[in-house]
Amino acid sequence: MSAVRIGKADEIKDGDYRVVAIDRFEVGVFNNGGRFVAYENRCPHYDGPVCQGRIYNRVEEVLDERQCHVGLRFGAERHIVCPWHGWEFNLETGVHPGDKHMKLKKVNVEVLDGDIWVETPRPR
Amino acid sequence: MDDQKPGSPQIVDLPKIDNSTDTRDYLARAKPHAEKFKDYFIVDVDAHVSEGAFWSEVTDKIDSDVWRQMAKAQEIRKAQGLMNSQPGTNYQDAFGRIPHQQALNEHTAKNGAHRQVQLLQRAIDTMGIDIMCAFPTPMLLLGMHPQTEVEVQVGHAYNRWFTEDIVTQDKRIVGMLYLPFNNPQECVKVVEKYAANPSVVGFMVSSTRYKPVYHDDYMPLYAAIEASGKPLGFHAGFHWGDQSMQQCNRFIGMHSISFVYFNLLHLTNWLVNGLPERFPKLKVIWIESGIAWLAFLMQRLDSEYMMRPSEAPLLKKRPSEYVREMYFSTQPLEHSNMELTQATMKAMKAETQLLFASDWPHWDFDLPNSITNLPFLDEQAKRNILGLNAARVFNLEVPAHKNGAKAPAPREMAPAK
Ligand code: FES
Numbered sequence: 001m002s003a004v005r006i007g008k009a010d011e012i013k014d015g016d017y018r019v020v021a022i023d024r025f026e027v028g029v030f031n032n033g034g035r036f037v038a039y040e041n042r043c044p045h046y047d048g049p050v051c052q053g054r055i056y057n058r059v060e061e062v063l064d065e066r067q068c069h070v071g072l073r074f075g076a077e078r079h080i081v082c083p084w085h086g087w088e089f090n091l092e093t094g095v096h097p098g099d100k101h102m103k104l105k106k107v108n109v110e111v112l113d114g115d116i117w118v119e120t121p122r123p124r
Numbered sequence: 125m126d127d128q129k130p131g132s133p134q135i136v137d138l139p140k141i142d143n144s145t146d147t148r149d150y151l152a153r154a155k156p157h158a159e160k161f162k163d164y165f166i167v168d169v170d171a172h173v174s175e176g177a178f179w180s181e182v183t184d185k186i187d188s189d190v191w192r193q194m195a196k197a198q199e200i201r202k203a204q205g206l207m208n209s210q211p212g213t214n215y216q217d218a219f220g221r222i223p224h225q226q227a228l229n230e231h232t233a234k235n236g237a238h239r240q241v242q243l244l245q246r247a248i249d250t251m252g253i254d255i256m257c258a259f260p261t262p263m264l265l266l267g268m269h270p271q272t273e274v275e276v277q278v279g280h281a282y283n284r285w286f287t288e289d290i291v292t293q294d295k296r297i298v299g300m301l302y303l304p305f306n307n308p309q310e311c312v313k314v315v316e317k318y319a320a321n322p323s324v325v326g327f328m329v330s331s332t333r334y335k336p337v338y339h340d341d342y343m344p345l346y347a348a349i350e351a352s353g354k355p356l357g358f359h360a361g362f363h364w365g366d367q368s369m370q371q372c373n374r375f376i377g378m379h380s381i382s383f384v385y386f387n388l389l390h391l392t393n394w395l396v397n398g399l400p401e402r403f404p405k406l407k408v409i410w411i412e413s414g415i416a417w418l419a420f421l422m423q424r425l426d427s428e429y430m431m432r433p434s435e436a437p438l439l440k441k442r443p444s445e446y447v448r449e450m451y452f453s454t455q456p457l458e459h460s461n462m463e464l465t466q467a468t469m470k471a472m473k474a475e476t477q478l479l480f481a482s483d484w485p486h487w488d489f490d491l492p493n494s495i496t497n498l499p500f501l502d503e504q505a506k507r508n509i510l511g512l513n514a515a516r517v518f519n520l521e522v523p524a525h526k527n528g529a530k531a532p533a534p535r536e537m538a539p540a541k
Contacts, residue, residue: 004133019138026138041138046491049153052141054221081221083141083150085488088221120133 003110003117009036010114015078019051025120027107028052032078032091038109038118039080039094044102048084051104055080056088058097080104143223146230147246147485157493158252164507165526166492167514168256170359170411170453170481171247173240173290174228175260175282179204181289185281191273206278207262208269212364215375216487225487241293247484248296251491254511255520257298257325258290261486264361267333272306279304283314291323298518300326300357305333308341312348319352325518326354326409331386332361338397346403355407355451355517360387387413388421391447395425398438400446407517409451412483416458419468422447448473451517453481454509455490459498466500475505479514 004022006029012018017030019041026041028051043050057074064070079088079097089096094104108119141150175182183195183205195205217225232242248256260282266275279302291297301324303311311327318324327349329337349356362382363369369385372378387410394400394408422444429436429443439446452472459465469478483489495501495509515522 004135006135019140021136021138022133046493047153049138049141052138054140054142054223056221081218083221083223086218086222 003108003119005115005117007116008114009111009116012036012116015055017051017055017080019049022118022120026051027118027120028080029109029116029118030055030080030091035092036109036111036116037091037094038107039089039104040107042105043082043084043087044096044104045082045085045087048082050082050084050087050089051080053081053083055091058088058090141223143227144229144231145223147224147243148250150224151247151250151491154251154491154493157491157496158250161492161496161510162252163526164252164492165511165515165522166251166253166255167480167511167518167520168248168251168253168482168484169409169479169514169518170455171244171256171258171484172261172486173244173258173286174485175285176204176207176262177228178240178285179207182278182281182285185284185288186277187280188277191277195278204262206274208265208274209262210265210268210363210365212362212375212378213262213265218487222487224485228485237293238289240290241297243485244297245294247482251482251484253296253482253492254523254526255296255298255514255518256482257300257514257518258286259300259328259359260302263302264330264359265332265363266302267305267330267335268363268365269306272304275304275306276310280310280314283318287318287321287323295323298323298325300324300328300355300359303327303329303345305329305335308339308345311342311345315345315348315352319348319354324354325520326357327352328357328359328411329390330361331358331390332363332382333386337390337393338399343402346399346406350403350406353519355409357409357411358387358390360384360410360412384413384417387411388417391421391450392425395439395443395446396436398436400449401438401440407451409453409479409517411453411481412455413452414456414458415452415454415468415472415474415478416464418447418452418472419464422471444471448477451477451479451513453479454494455481455483456488457490457494459494462499465498469501474501475508476513478509479517480510 006020012031014031017028019028027038028041029038041049041051056079058077058079060073060075062070078091081088089104096102110117180199186192198205232239236242269275283301286299301318360383362379364378369378369382425443495506
């Protein structure tokens with residue numbers, strides 16, 4: 001394993017991301033509330049470019065104490081949505097909200113002295 | 125983490141994907157797969173044009189000056205003239221989550237081929253498709269228009285636009301033409317006019333409608349298509365306006381059921397009324413309902429038929445046996461339970477009857493790797509499903525370098541009457 005510096009942390013605002021190809025290794029780096037997470041840019045569905053999709057907050061359904069529908073709202077949990085067919089993954093965990101076995105592959109990421117470093121699979 | 129050696133890896137930014145993204149970038153991940161299977165003959169039996177984006181070109185070709193004027197009068201107000209729209213049509217991109225479905229905004233060359241042709245070519249090249257059979261999008265719901273004459277006028281106009289302006293620009297693009305099924309006589313005219321056109325590989329009924337396929341008015345149509353040697357397709361669609369579907373409060377529920385429902389209904393009527401016995405050489409394709417419904421319908425109809433053969437007197441064998449002689453497109457291929465997928469493919473004789481379809485650019489599209497990734501299919505079955513079966517149904521020539529394996533033998537046909 002080796003690490004590659006991809007740029008400055010302050011260039012990615014909260015709720016935004018950057019996807020880079022480091023040679024042939026594609027990784028999406030997300031700023032999720034000031035914490036950086038990174039995933040391989042491969043969707044477990046059909047290999048789509050998941051990290052290049054749009055971010056939506058998770059939709060929640062609100063029920064009252066009688067289990068009756070009150071309404072829909074956006075919750076605090078952010079999802080990255082694969083642009084090929086819409087599979088959604090929790091930005092913090094990389095896991096699909098309805099199937100814990102369907103998840104994005106985590107990539108180690110660190111911010112050191114304001115720079116973002118991501119771990120790449122092969123020594124360079 | 126080890127320190128980075130200066131200058132060693134190449135770092136390239138990849139763009140965010142939106143509705144302006146070039147199809148070739150959108151589908152870039154499919155390209156290596158296409159390279160790997162480039163000796164396969166791949167026919168996409170169901171991709172789509174976005175005729176709504178070129179609607180004035182279509183309505184220019186309406187024969188009747190009065191109907192044409194009515195369409196144009198609406199277009200001034202930015203509406204798709206004469207078209208009926210259904211609730212849910214604009215929901216398909218999951219409210220912006222799947223940007224390739226709606227309002228495609230990508231740049232195409234001004235002085236190149238027709239913009240629609242350029243868009244299809246980009247998908248063809250990136251997915252590694254040899255022949256793409258394209259069908260309309262909003263017109264999938266035209267069969268529900270209360271005015272039969274609108275379906276006739278618009279259907280004929282679309283067929284003219286597609287055959288005059290689209291397929292003429294690239295031989296790899298072909299089509300099954302729109303049959304204005306609410307008027308059987310006008311459907312026969314479509315077959316008579318286009319049967320000899322090599323870019324017209326078949327004729328298509330948009331299934332979303334309330335017309336019984338066994339009605340005697342349709343027999344001349346089926347006879348004409350049978351005589352043409354080209355297939356008849358039933359292309360599924362949804363209809364949230366249907367009273368039963370109005371019980372679904374979410375698009376996901378309505379779409380899951382409705383996109384199968386009309387094909388389920390028409391196929392049941394087709395079988396129970398013995399249409400395979402009446403038109404034994406007519407090749408019939410059921411399109412865009414996936415395959416999972418077949419496991420249900422084959423068993424259900426078989427068990428009812430064994431108890432009530434008197435109600436389907438034209439049948440000479442179990443309904444499921446007729447199903448195994450018909451053709452089905454793959455998309456959207458259900459594969460969350462691989463054992464069920466395998467069992468269904470075995471039951472329907474997928475190796476000779478299943479035809480790959482992408483449905484591109486729609487939100488639930490499939491790529492050729494939806495077939496090549498299936499662990500239980502052998503090499504021959506993959507080649508057949510991806511293109512060799514379609515070559516047989518559409519009478520397509522397979523280039524020698526793509527015919528790495530032999531095409532399956534045609535099914536036993538009953539003698540023509
Ligand atoms: S490839 Fe990501 S949702 Fe299908």
